[in-house]
Amino acid sequence: MDSIALPASGRAGASDPAAAARRSETLAGWRLAGPAVALLALLILMPTIAVVTLSLTDFELGYDGIRFVGFDNYIELLGDRTFLISLGNTLTYTLIVTPLSVLIGLGAALLIEAEVRGRALFRTIYFLPVVSLLVAMATVWQYLLHPTIGPVNALLRFIGIAGPNWLGGSDTVLLSLALIGVWQAVGFNMVLFLAGLTAIPRELYAAAEVDRAATAWDRFWLVTWPMLGPTTLFVVTISVINAVKVFETVSTLTQGGPNRASEVLLWTIYQEGFVYLRVGYASAMTVVFLAILMALMMLQYRALDRRVHYT
Amino acid sequence: MSGLALRGISKAYGDSHILRDVTIEAEPGEFVALVGPSGCGKTTLLRIAAGLDHPDHGSVWLGERDMTAMPPSERDIAMVFQSYALYPHLTAGQNIAVPLAMRDLTVWQRLPGIGSFVPGQRKTRTVIQSRVLETARSLKIDHLLGRKPGQMSGGQRQRVALGRALVRSPAAFLMDEPLSNLDANLRVHTRAEIVELHRLAGVTTLYVTHDQAEALSMADRVAVMMGGRLLQFDTPEGVYRNPQHIEVARFIGSPQINLLTGEVDAAHGVRIGGRLFAEGVEAVPGSAVTVGIRPEALKLGGPGQAGLGASVRRIEFLGSETLVFIELAGSGGALVAKLAPDAATGFGQGQAITIAAASEDVLVFGPQGMRQSVSLPMRKAANG
Amino acid sequence: MTTRAWNTARALRLVILSIGALVFLAPYVWMLSTATKPREEIFSSSLALIPHQWAAVENFSKAFTRVPMLQLLMNGVIVCTIILVVQILVALPCAYALAKLRFPGARALIAAIMLGLLVPIHATALPIYVALSGAGVLNTYFALAAPFLISVFGVFLFLQFFRAMPDDLINAARLDGMSELGIVLRVIVPNAWPAITAFSIFSVVAHWNDLFWPQIVVTETAMAPPPLGLIFFRAAEAGDDYGALMAATVVVTMPLLVAFLLAQRRFIEGITLTGLKG
Numbered sequence: 001m002d003s004i005a006l007p008a009s010g011r012a013g014a015s016d017p018a019a020a021a022r023r024s025e026t027l028a029g030w031r032l033a034g035p036a037v038a039l040l041a042l043l044i045l046m047p048t049i050a051v052v053t054l055s056l057t058d059f060e061l062g063y064d065g066i067r068f069v070g071f072d073n074y075i076e077l078l079g080d081r082t083f084l085i086s087l088g089n090t091l092t093y094t095l096i097v098t099p100l101s102v103l104i105g106l107g108a109a110l111l112i113e114a115e116v117r118g119r120a121l122f123r124t125i126y127f128l129p130v131v132s133l134l135v136a137m138a139t140v141w142q143y144l145l146h147p148t149i150g151p152v153n154a155l156l157r158f159i160g161i162a163g164p165n166w167l168g169g170s171d172t173v174l175l176s177l178a179l180i181g182v183w184q185a186v187g188f189n190m191v192l193f194l195a196g197l198t199a200i201p202r203e204l205y206a207a208a209e210v211d212r213a214a215t216a217w218d219r220f221w222l223v224t225w226p227m228l229g230p231t232t233l234f235v236v237t238i239s240v241i242n243a244v245k246v247f248e249t250v251s252t253l254t255q256g257g258p259n260r261a262s263e264v265l266l267w268t269i270y271q272e273g274f275v276y277l278r279v280g281y282a283s284a285m286t287v288v289f290l291a292i293l294m295a296l297m298m299l300q301y302r303a304l305d306r307r308v309h310y311t
Numbered sequence: 312m313s314g315l316a317l318r319g320i321s322k323a324y325g326d327s328h329i330l331r332d333v334t335i336e337a338e339p340g341e342f343v344a345l346v347g348p349s350g351c352g353k354t355t356l357l358r359i360a361a362g363l364d365h366p367d368h369g370s371v372w373l374g375e376r377d378m379t380a381m382p383p384s385e386r387d388i389a390m391v392f393q394s395y396a397l398y399p400h401l402t403a404g405q406n407i408a409v410p411l412a413m414r415d416l417t418v419w420q421r422l423p424g425i426g427s428f429v430p431g432q433r434k435t436r437t438v439i440q441s442r443v444l445e446t447a448r449s450l451k452i453d454h455l456l457g458r459k460p461g462q463m464s465g466g467q468r469q470r471v472a473l474g475r476a477l478v479r480s481p482a483a484f485l486m487d488e489p490l491s492n493l494d495a496n497l498r499v500h501t502r503a504e505i506v507e508l509h510r511l512a513g514v515t516t517l518y519v520t521h522d523q524a525e526a527l528s529m530a531d532r533v534a535v536m537m538g539g540r541l542l543q544f545d546t547p548e549g550v551y552r553n554p555q556h557i558e559v560a561r562f563i564g565s566p567q568i569n570l571l572t573g574e575v576d577a578a579h580g581v582r583i584g585g586r587l588f589a590e591g592v593e594a595v596p597g598s599a600v601t602v603g604i605r606p607e608a609l610k611l612g613g614p615g616q617a618g619l620g621a622s623v624r625r626i627e628f629l630g631s632e633t634l635v636f637i638e639l640a641g642s643g644g645a646l647v648a649k650l651a652p653d654a655a656t657g658f659g660q661g662q663a664i665t666i667a668a669a670s671e672d673v674l675v676f677g678p679q680g681m682r683q684s685v686s687l688p689m690r691k692a693a694n695g
Numbered sequence: 696m697t698t699r700a701w702n703t704a705r706a707l708r709l710v711i712l713s714i715g716a717l718v719f720l721a722p723y724v725w726m727l728s729t730a731t732k733p734r735e736e737i738f739s740s741s742l743a744l745i746p747h748q749w750a751a752v753e754n755f756s757k758a759f760t761r762v763p764m765l766q767l768l769m770n771g772v773i774v775c776t777i778i779l780v781v782q783i784l785v786a787l788p789c790a791y792a793l794a795k796l797r798f799p800g801a802r803a804l805i806a807a808i809m810l811g812l813l814v815p816i817h818a819t820a821l822p823i824y825v826a827l828s829g830a831g832v833l834n835t836y837f838a839l840a841a842p843f844l845i846s847v848f849g850v851f852l853f854l855q856f857f858r859a860m861p862d863d864l865i866n867a868a869r870l871d872g873m874s875e876l877g878i879v880l881r882v883i884v885p886n887a888w889p890a891i892t893a894f895s896i897f898s899v900v901a902h903w904n905d906l907f908w909p910q911i912v913v914t915e916t917a918m919a920p921p922p923l924g925l926i927f928f929r930a931a932e933a934g935d936d937y938g939a940l941m942a943a944t945v946v947v948t949m950p951l952l953v954a955f956l957l958a959q960r961r962f963i964e965g966i967t968l969t970g971l972k973g
Binding site: 022025026028029030031032033035036037039040043044045046047048050051054061104108111112114115118120122123124125126127128129130131132133134135136137139140141143144149151154155158183186187188191192194195216245247248251252266269270273274279282283286289290293294297 | 742876900
Binding site for chain 2: 861863864866867868869870871872873874877881882885886
């Protein structure tokens with residue numbers, strides 16, 4: 001552009017090779033990126049704008065007419081008991097699943113990393129739930145946790161404890177779902193930790209031993225934990241995000257019950273939007289959900305940023 | 312055969328000028344080395360010749376063809392990259408065949424699988440195969456054709472990269488530091504081979520290097536570049552013996568040229584620190600000039616002889632030659648002299664000596680670094 | 696440290712790992728066990744794993760006849776294939792252009808991609824559902840695949856990968872006479888297999904297991920992918936014929952599980968890579 005501004009090169013402007021090359025590179029660039037750009041606009045950009053717009057209307061699928069209602073939907077959310085219960089349950093679920101799945105994942109990674117024999121076998125076993133159909137495995141868990149015929153309660157009876165109605169009682173349902181969530185998430189966290197562990201230089205452990213960190217416990221706090229810091233931060237945020245998105249197990253096993261004790265965000269949105277078809281109202285819930293996720297993902301980006309500085 | 316001309320090339324990224332009005336015209340079949348320190352613009356110039364970059368001003372010519380606006384693929388130019396840029400997923404043979412396949416096979420013929428059913432494909436493939444084999448034989452890599460780049464040594468990869476450039480007999484060769492990733496022994500050996508390949512093929516070649524010895528030993532003409540400007544474009548002997556700019560003198564030659572501050576008197580005598588160093592030098596009279604003398608042009612003598620007083624600080628014996636490091640009396644200026652081992656036997660550390668130089672070996676540069684030279688038709692007469 | 700202490704530590708480690716492994720494997724063991732048991736034995740609630748009376752044939756034949764099980768699996772395969780193929784065809788050229796070409800708008804596009812990473816399907820589901828419903832294409836493969844035809848994550852992953860490829864490789868290809876599309880097909884793709892494999896595993900695992908979107912756009916059993924089919928099956932069986940249910944569970948879980956067991960290293964590497972980058 002700058003050369004075109006010069007009067008001396010105005011004559012050459014028409015056949016300016018640099019400009020021509022830029023033009024052809026631009027053309028090639030947009031041709032190659034074109035399909036992605038179109039789909040990005042159509043499937044992500046526009047729907048996101050649409051969901052925000054719809055959240056300001058009273059649109060219901062199947063009814064004619066759409067009215068702009070400002071922030072009415074959001075005001076209604078503040079007094080919607082189901083939604084507030086749903087938020088609370090999602091928070092509780094996340095607070096159980098995240099620490100447990102991170103700690104067990106870390107523990108498994110440390111034990112597996114330290115063990116020479118059977119390393120691949122253990123890794124495979126712990127990883128199985130990650131690639132298993134969650135809906136199917138939830139069904140298996142439902143059987144395992146069945147109050148009368150389930151093996152878990154049978155085992156408890158065997159040692160003289162009367163097991164609860166795991167998925168049927170409003171006190172235990174969230175805990176039961178969370179345990180299934182932990183079982184499913186540990187393998188994923190474990191492989192991320194394993195990747196983080198292999199990235200720690202062996203010399204650091206040798207140096208720690210020379211520096212009189214004699215026990216494995218000392219070396220963990222001196223080397224492993226600080227070096228794993230970025231990985232841990234990352235695993236925690238990704239675990240939180242996945243926990244907030246809990247849907248499959250609720251939809252398969254409890255449908256939000258009993259008595260809304262397992263009502264979680266995505267399930268509530270699903271019910272409002274796709275069963276009752278109150279699109280406008282469900283859109284407002286979606287915007288809240290999206291805001292929560294965005295905040296969490298921003299945290300994750302920052303975690304990733306710090307990763308870069310460490311390595 | 313056609314020459315390659317870069318005329319009036321300028322290139323800037325924002326405010327930083329990479330190239331300023333550079334003109335280099337390589338004669339048909341000529342081997343031209345572009346040499347200079349890193350960041351001097353030589354690689355950008357080569358990429359402009361290849362069509363990978365485009366000049367803001369100026370034009371690129373191959374013989375009578377103006378290629379300035381042509382994409383790289385249409386220029387009929389081959390390039391050897393510093394990193395070799397071999398396709399990692401293809402064998403050596405397939406790598407060498409790529410330019411021919413791209414040129415000689417149609418889009419349909421190149422399709423994997425289906426391509427072999429397109430008429431004419433097999434015949435062209437056979438021609439390509441034999442051409443690849445021929446090229447590989449000339450580079451002595453025919454036994455490596457089935458290997459992938461990952462299974463080859465640096466030197467072998469370098470040959471495959473050469474093969475990929477040679478195979479299609481291009482109108483011009485561009486080489487971007489092709490030897491810099493090789494170890495020292497292999498580098499000297501391959502240097503000679505590239506010169507030999509160039510002699511056989513006779514293709515106009517632009518060769519980028521930061522190594523002045525490489526440029527001097529390989530090229531027909533050397534273009535010395537600095538800070539985006541072409542300082543001198545001359546034969547290796549020309550840039551060495553007759554540098555037109557102090558930076559050229561400094562960059563070319565190892566050990567570096569000796570540079571001293573001095574003046575040229577009205578009688579064309581060069582004085583250092585007021586004392587006469589050489590007479591009848593072809594230089595414009597003036598003060599505050601820089602005087603350059605190549606290490607091998609310094610003449611050392613015992614105390615009391617004509618020249619500047621100095622002392623020997625250190626002697627380095629290098630086998631085929633000996634370096635004598637000298638400190639000038641008074642100013643403390645440091646110089647180095649290169650002598651034949653026999654000629655150096657008389658000197659020892661701390662010894663007082665005198666230094667002098669023949670008038671034709673003394674190079675004088677003005678305050679701006681430009682060579683200050685003037686013909687002295689009377690010199691012979693004056694001396695005689 | 697003495698050898699003895701080392702042995703104790705190691706024994707403890709192995710015991711903990713083994714107990715954990717048992718807990719993780721328990722659902723699979725009972726799934727297989729229950730799938731072979733007749734109804735009475737399941738309800739007798741014994742802890743025995745081996746049935747007295749084998750009912751595997753009966754359970755599995757129910758799993759295949761009460762719902763069109765093969766159809767479900769086929770639906771899953773077709774939808775996952777459509778999604779994966781389009782995702783790769785769209786993402787690869789785009790990522791190449793963003794990584795190796797300079798053109799106005801590229802930076803804005805990268806920013807849009809990064810923002811797109813923040814938006815999950817759950818956020819865009821409502822408008823897309825409204826549009827698909829309006830177009831009358833619910834209960835089709837198209838509806839199942841539509842929101843996933845672009846994977847911003849795929850673009851992002853490939854972009855990272857291509858940035859690490861040397862520029863000179865692409866310059867050499869240009870001098871050798873390749874077009875930009877030719878470079879993508881002949882140079883980029885053959886060298887991007889690790890990234891493509893990792894992304895494929897990530898994509899297939901995610902979409903084979905997805906329930907949220909299919910549950911929204913599919914109401915007919917004939918179009919359901921495996922997770923939704925299983926939900927329909929439970930509804931049809933009133934959820935208490937556990938033998939048949941477990942047999943169905945085995946059938947829908949197996950394909951991916953077998954693929955995983957056959958190519959464990961690739962799976963774990965792929966999931967780790969995509970996990971760390973995403």
